[in-house]
Amino acid sequence: MFFNEFKYNLLATIRNRSFIFWLILFPMVLGTLFKAAFSDVYANDIKFSAIPAAVVAQKDDEAFREVIKAVSTGEDPLLKVTYADKEEAEELLKNGKVYGILTKGESLTLSVGANGIEETILKSFADRYLTQEKLIKDTAEKDPSKIPALIEVMQEETNSLKKIRITDGECDPLITYFFNLLAMVAVCSSVTGLNIVSNNQADQSPLAARKGCSPTPKLISTLAVLGSCWVVSSGCTAFSVSFLAFVLKINFGSRLGLVYLSTMIGGIMGTSMGFMIGSLVRGSEGRRNAAAMLISVGGNFLSGLMIADIKPAIMEKAPIVNALNPSAVVCDSLYYLNLDRDYDRYIGKLITMLAMTVIFTAVGFIFTRRKKYATL
């Protein structure tokens, strides 16, 4: 009996075009769009690269040229310099080709077109140049014999900063959009969970009414339908991970197996959430669908699917929301897997998902059992 129900509900769910669209096609389309739109953003906007600047040298100053050469060459240059006359430089600034113009006359001045971190870095370069020039002048006035030592100190690499990279994962913050996309698939699996109620509560559909008068115990029937929905939702999430990892080549790191694990558990949790919503919300199928979509999409929004900056804001201001939001739990499990070298936080999220699955399923069973109908 169990396997019969399991098999036919599995087939019916797979043949439902709406499920296929929202759980397979829509994530594929959205993932492709994310990939297309965000592919160059990290390199162009977030990661540091040499700042384009125009240099106008009003008089031939060999020392200044040497300094410019030093900061615009090498492995990690600070500036990408274009020498130009005043008019050309202003044209470059006007057209957005450079962030600022460094003009070396009697002193060093900076012209910019806007406020921003790039312009601030250019100013700090100009400030530093003037500071060193001033120190040399002051020393020349006080004790000229110390000038060679001063120049040596100024030119010497201090190596004062030791840099430690604290993650081995993908460091592009925009990867969280893909984590959220997988969380969306997992949590939107709730639409399959709604079917458990529709197909087993006799007052919800003709099919459920017919099943209600069959000799199969309701527990067996519900478990069979729930099991088949779990298979479909975990299959859909696994498909989405495969599509992102192997077709779009999203870098999930070396722990891809665990990415599959957490998203599949997420899918099972989403289905159970749908089962619970279906059992708690009375009324038409449309009303239950609306409730499930509202909770899923609202959770996705708070998890950062639409605006990534919401996530850290909630992490800081209302961490309890992140802890209780199923979308955020799935997304965080993938995020911790990417960022952390150890598994502590990841395992915590995995346990949360499993606990939520148990609670949602239990509530679903409690509110669908022992129903009696006077009329249908």
Add this chain to the structure above:
Amino acid sequence: MQLFKLFMRILKKKLPLAMVYVVVFMLLCVAFSANGDNEGSFEESKVSVVITDNDNTPESKALTDYIASRQKVVETKIPVKDALFYNQISFSLTINEGYAHRLAGGDTEALFTQEYVHESYGAAYMTSFLDEYVSCIRAAMLSGEDTLTAAGSAASAMDTAAEVEMLSSDAGKLTGLLSGHGFFRYLPYVILSVMMMSLSSVLISINSKEVRYRTNCSSVSPTSYVMQLLGGSVEFMLGVWLLFMVLGAVLEGGFSGRGWLQVLNSFVFSIVATLIAAMISLLLRSAQAVTLISNVVGLAMSFISGVFVPQSIMNSSVLAVGKFMPMYWYTKANEMIVGTEVYHTNEYVQCLLIQAGFAAALAAVTLVIFRLKMKTNEN
């Protein structure tokens, strides 16, 4: 006017769903408008720094105080690792134990530790800042000053500021992910979604087989049929556009100067969006399919055309595909108006004309499909 009345009656039922888009859009616009830009005079950007002082000496405190006077020293409630990843802070600095002692002995190697997730502009700035600070202390110590006095001298020396002139620039005023933030940047996505969700659904209902057969055998002529639907669609389009312009005027504090160019740009795009919705209504059969397709079409066009991510930082191959979409030309015109790209009047007009060209092409295709459908039904 029976058909026109029917159009309005069905539209009334479809509006609540479309209004969800309007309300969410307005909320997001209010959130984004909080990030206003002040472009009057040059202001240095301050880097968010988290400092851990493991040395706890007067020298390390002097450094902490100096950083606090120049940058934004913050305490984060979330783990530093997460704050760095999400760009909530730009720099995590640890002043290592023995900082003062080693500095006094002239050893500058690894005085500080920086934990990082990615190489950001803020981190590059702070690296240079710390390097300069240490160099200045060493320079001051050459003249016999002790470390603490040298720290004060270094801070004074580093306060030397270059003269900065703010030139008028047509480009680069707003760069990055939030460039051109505000009302008109996301407007095309919302207009298109509202049009498809409501207008397409209404037209599908009216053009459904049974309703059309009944209309065909009534006294309404085919010309009147088309004109009444056109009248309803135009009225709805004008209504939606005017609603958005009023809301935009409230949010932006009225329109002035180039703001009116944005208004004109949005009007032309509204015509295009109406025609896209009309064409889709002829290609699809059910309202459910409209929901699916409008989500895909709206998001796809917006992502590829640079609505959600500015064109200036997008992949060039993606933008090459985007050029075949009217939304690309709307966004290009808008980016010129807000200053992300250089503004040229002829290029702005070109963008409007290309959108008008798309509108003409869509109108022609829609009419052809409509006539083909009518013919099929006649046979």
